[in-house]
Amino acid sequence: MKILLVDDHAVVRMGLKVLLNAVPDMEVVGEASEGDEGIKMALDLLPSIVLMDLSMPHGKDGLSATSELKKQLPDTEILILTMHDDEEYLFRAIQAGASGCVLKSAPHQELIDAIKTVCSGNAYLHPAATRRLMDQYLGNLKQDQQDLFQLLSDREKEVLTLIAKGYANKDIGEKLVISVKTVETHKSNLMEKLQMKTRPELVAYALKKGLLGYGI
Structure with missing residues (x-):
């Protein structure tokens, strides 16, 4: 060297x-x-x-x-x-x-x-x-997640919660008195705003945010 x-x-x-x-x-x-x-x-x-x-x-x-x-x-x-x-x-x-x-x-x-x-x-x-870089990265990640959650409308948060509870689109529509097509639109908007692609990702995110009454 x-x-x-x-x-x-x-x-x-x-x-x-x-x-x-x-x-x-x-x-x-x-x-x-x-x-x-x-x-x-x-x-x-x-x-x-x-x-x-x-x-x-x-x-x-x-x-x-x-x-x-x-x-x-x-x-x-x-x-x-x-x-x-x-x-x-x-x-x-x-x-x-x-x-x-x-x-x-x-x-x-x-x-x-x-x-x-x-x-x-x-x-x-x-x-x-290294410790400070990790702390800053995790802090930024947490802040980003909080900021993304703030982008959701009240209706989208309701749909997210029901998705996490395992309800199908039809059941969600009946509970919220909206059409299945509207539910699908809300779900699509959720995925776009939260930068996610699958239903399991939405469920995991809802759990982390404590939308089911407890967090992980």
């Missing part, structure tokens, strides 16, 4: 070089102190992975350099090194094309594992970031 270090602190680069060169199959092939220099060296050295500092006050910063480098060397992996334990920086790094993010405060073994993971073609996020 040929590694290029891009960090504005010479002491940090020295420490990383000593650490990584002691690992079998890893070799630091170059060092750069800012983004533009890092891009130039990467084009010359063609490293397997670039360890990119996120915050570099002089020259191109880590995010800009990552984005530019991925355009020119799409097969080169980039692992962001940062002091910021913040999902905003994480999202921006991923959007820029980075394959992962490691805190500078992380143990040495975590950094080594992260490099191996990224070089094998997988993404790497430090554990705290």
Whole structure:
């Protein structure tokens, strides 16, 4: 694994070089102190992975350099090194094309594992970031479901509840005093609004929303 270090602190680069060169199959092939220099060296050295500092006050910063480098060397992996334990920086790094993010405060073994993971073609996020990403994803999913439910009319919610209780279209029509064709229209609208395709999906959704008096 040929590694290029891009960090504005010479002491940090020295420490990383000593650490990584002691690992079998890893070799630091170059060092750069800012983004533009890092891009130039990467084009010359063609490293397997670039360890990119996120915050570099002089020259191109880590995010800009990552984005530019991925355009020119799409097969080169980039692992962001940062002091910021913040999902905003994480999202921006991923959007820029980075394959992962490691805190500078992380143990040495975590950094080594992260490099191996990224070089094998997988993404790497430090554990705290992974937890926050999962929480945010689940939160967004829950919010999306709540928003979709709000799109339903009162009549559609009634039809959904009766579908979940196992009533056939004809029975639903009799209970609500509407035609079978109208029931089918409501059912079609339900599926479209909730982005579902089958009756079992509607039943499962109704259960989760507690429309039968209990949720799962």
